[in-house]
Amino acid sequence: MTKLAIMSDLHIDVNEFGAFERDTLLSTLKEANVDHLHLAGDLSNDFQTITKPFLADLSQDISLSYNLGNHDMLGLDESIIQKQDGQIIELDGYSLIHLAGWYDYGFNPNKTDGEHLASKNFYWFDRKLNRPLSDKSLTEQSLAKLDELLLQAQQPVIVAMHFVPHSSFIPNHPYFARFSAFLGSPDFHPLFLKHGVKNVVFGHLHHKHNQVIDGIHYQARPLGYKREWQMVQSFLKTYPQYLKGPTYEFAKRYRFIKSLPEFQAFYRQHLAKEFLQSISFFN
Numbered sequence: 001m002t003k004l005a006i007m008s009d010l011h012i013d014v015n016e017f018g019a020f021e022r023d024t025l026l027s028t029l030k031e032a033n034v035d036h037l038h039l040a041g042d043l044s045n046d047f048q049t050i051t052k053p054f055l056a057d058l059s060q061d062i063s064l065s066y067n068l069g070n071h072d073m074l075g076l077d078e079s080i081i082q083k084q085d086g087q088i089i090e091l092d093g094y095s096l097i098h099l100a101g102w103y104d105y106g107f108n109p110n111k112t113d114g115e116h117l118a119s120k121n122f123y124w125f126d127r128k129l130n131r132p133l134s135d136k137s138l139t140e141q142s143l144a145k146l147d148e149l150l151l152q153a154q155q156p157v158i159v160a161m162h163f164v165p166h167s168s169f170i171p172n173h174p175y176f177a178r179f180s181a182f183l184g185s186p187d188f189h190p191l192f193l194k195h196g197v198k199n200v201v202f203g204h205l206h207h208k209h210n211q212v213i214d215g216i217h218y219q220a221r222p223l224g225y226k227r228e229w230q231m232v233q234s235f236l237k238t239y240p241q242y243l244k245g246p247t248y249e250f251a252k253r254y255r256f257i258k259s260l261p262e263f264q265a266f267y268r269q270h271l272a273k274e275f276l277q278s279i280s281f282f283n
Contacts, residue, residue: 002092003033004282006160007275008040008203009069009222013050021271022054026061028275036091037062040203041069041100041162042222047076065089067098069162069204073129081131086145088153094282095153099146101163101184101202104139107170108181116181124182139185146188150195158199158282165189165202166218169209192216201280208277223278227254231274235266 010017029037037058043066044050051072058064068076068084086099105116113136120135121127131138150157164184170176183205192200199217206224211217226232227250235257236243242257257263 001094001283002035004036004038004091004096004158005029005032005034006038006040006158006201006219006280006282007221007223007278008162008201009042009206009224010039011042011044011071011223011225012054013044013046015223015226017054020268022057024271025275026058028272028279029062032276032279032281034281035063036089036096037064038089038096038098038160039064039066040098040160040201041067042071042203043069045071045074047072047074065096065098067160067162068100070100070126070129073100073131078130078132085142086149088149090154094156094158096158096160097146097149097153098160099142099149101146101161101165101188102135102138102142103163103182104136104185104187105181106186107164107167107183108177111181119178120182124179126182135182139187143185143187143191147191147195150191150197155196156199157195157197158201159192159197160201161188162202162204164205164220165192165200166213168211168213169202169205169207169218169220171207189213189216199282219280221278221280223275225250226258227251229274230277231267231270232257234270235263238266239263 043054055066068081073081089096105113164170165188167186170180170183193214197216201219203220203222205220206222206228207220209218209220232254239262244256
């Protein structure tokens with residue numbers, strides 16, 4: 001049976017992926033006997049000039065597929081987004097369905113659509129995207145496409161998507177309240193129940209989750225930005241003399257240590273482990 005690995009949120013531009021990162025990723029997958037790699041969105045902020053060459057390079061050494069995330073959509077025409085979105089890959093013994101998904105403000109029902117849109121247009125990354133439909137219409141379109149794919153697919157099915165499919169994964173914290181509306185939709189879960197889906201992998205939130213809800217095993221192991229990596233926390237535990245300022249200021253903390261010789265050596269030693277923690281495996 002095909003061994004599948006699913007990853008998301010590599011952000012190869014922000015994370016400054018080069019030959020070492022590529023080779024370490026491939027060796028990690030090879031050691032895990034992976035046959036097919038799926039990348040569930042947010043590879044970079046430039047699909048044409050950064051993501052496509054990266055995918056072409058990786059595909060020389062491993063079978064792979066991908067779906068778009070919101071960052072990948074920057075600068076893309078809607079016709080290209082729709083052509084990329086929503087596919088079935090028949091693997092040995094099961095089907096992989098992948099699509100981006102979208103959001104409909106359902107994770108934050110306490111504001112009007114107008115208030116959500118004003119907030120999105122003020123600070124959220126997706127204000128830069130040129131999508132012709134409303135967010136709710138885009139979500140309805142995504143749900144209809146997923147419903148059709150689930151009817152066609154060989155069972156059992158694994159679904160890989162970018163956006164968050166259940167409210168249980170939205171942090172209950174004031175910081176997240178302002179953008180929870182743009183993280184996903186609660187309407188994906190009932191659709192998974194309707195079709196008997198048992199495995200769903202998602203990303204976008206940059207938080208790791210592993211939870212069964214109504215018999216559906218949800219996994220999220222996004223790589224995220226380097227400043228968020230477990231490696232950074234491990235380094236600061238090993239070298240507490242470099243722990244400066246508040247521990248929650250991830251960006252400042254990372255900027256302070258990233259050029260240190262000690263951290264550069266630690267990074268090269270622990271990158272494979274960071275990748276391994278950010279992969280969902282299926283046999």
